[in-house]
Amino acid sequence: MPDPDPASPEVRNAPVALDRDVFLRDLLRHLAGTLQDVVGIEEASGFISVVGQEIGEEINDGYKKALNVSGLDREQVAEVCVDLKRRIKGDFYIISQDDEKIVFGNRACPFGDKVIGRPALCMMTSNVFGGITSENLGYAKVSIEEAIARGDTGCRVVVYLKPTEEAQAADGREYFKG
Numbered sequence: 001m002p003d004p005d006p007a008s009p010e011v012r013n014a015p016v017a018l019d020r021d022v023f024l025r026d027l028l029r030h031l032a033g034t035l036q037d038v039v040g041i042e043e044a045s046g047f048i049s050v051v052g053q054e055i056g057e058e059i060n061d062g063y064k065k066a067l068n069v070s071g072l073d074r075e076q077v078a079e080v081c082v083d084l085k086r087r088i089k090g091d092f093y094i095i096s097q098d099d100e101k102i103v104f105g106n107r108a109c110p111f112g113d114k115v116i117g118r119p120a121l122c123m124m125t126s127n128v129f130g131g132i133t134s135e136n137l138g139y140a141k142v143s144i145e146e147a148i149a150r151g152d153t154g155c156r157v158v159v160y161l162k163p164t165e166e167a168q169a170a171d172g173r174e175y176f177k178g
Contacts, residue, residue, distance in 0.1 A: 029114035032121050044120035049173075052127025059084055060132045072136040074161065078102045081129050081159075085110060092155075100162050102133075106155035109148045119149040125157060130175035133159050143172030 005012065035044035063080050064072065072080060078094050081104065085092040091108035109115045115122075126142040133140035139162060146156040160167035163174075 025111050025114040028111060028121065029118055032118040036118065036120050041120055045123045048120050048123040049127050052124040053131050055124070056128040056131030057135070059128060060135055063132075072132070074099070074102070074137060077133050077136055078104075080132060084128070085125075092157075095156075100160065100164055101167070102159045102161065104129075104155070104157040104159070106148070106157070109155070115149040116151070117149070119147060122147050122149050122155075125155075126173055127175075129157065129159050130173060133161065134175035134177050137161055138177045139163060140175040141167045141170065141172050142175070143170040 032044060032048065035047055039047075059080075060072075063076075063084075064070065067076070069076075074097065078097050081102075082092045082094060085106070088110040089108065089112075090106060090110040092104050092106045095103040095105050097103070111118075111121055122144050126144060130140045130142040133142075139160075141160040141163070143158045143160070144155065145158060146152040146154060148155055158170065158172075160170065160172075
């Protein structure tokens with residue numbers, strides 16, 4: 001039977017910073033970069049939005065099933081957004097929340113340093129947060145005011161829960177239930 005790992009100990013133990021996580025983050029960085037370079041940031045963001053929407057639906061369904069609820073309330077939506085980022089090595093936290101908006105901060109991107117210069121990847125956060133919020137509360141507008149991807153030291157993400165004047169004036173994407 002052939003050796004399942006024919007690499008020599010020297011090759012197998014070489015100090016190369018490569019594992020599945022690093023590989024997948026590099027893959028996403030290069031895919032996002034290629035999209036941004038070929039079709040522009042706006043179009044790249046659109047493609048990534050589609051993926052983010054699908055992932056958001058899966059995550060939302062997973063949390064509702066695990067919590068044995070048919071829908072999440074505002075506090076649960078905020079907690080789920082923080083928890084899902086924690087599980088993928090982000091460091092999001094709630095700055096404030098009320099009936100009109102939830103404001104999140106973030107100290108570490110799940111994509112690590114691979115996100116720098118790839119703001120299209122922020123659409124993952126926008127679509128996942130926006131999708132979960134709108135599916136449970138009816139409406140969301142996500143404004144990414146600060147982003148590690150754009151060179152900021154952290155992220156500031158505002159999720160508007162109602163189409164108020166403040167929400168309408170903010171840059172961002174709107175999400176609706178259904």
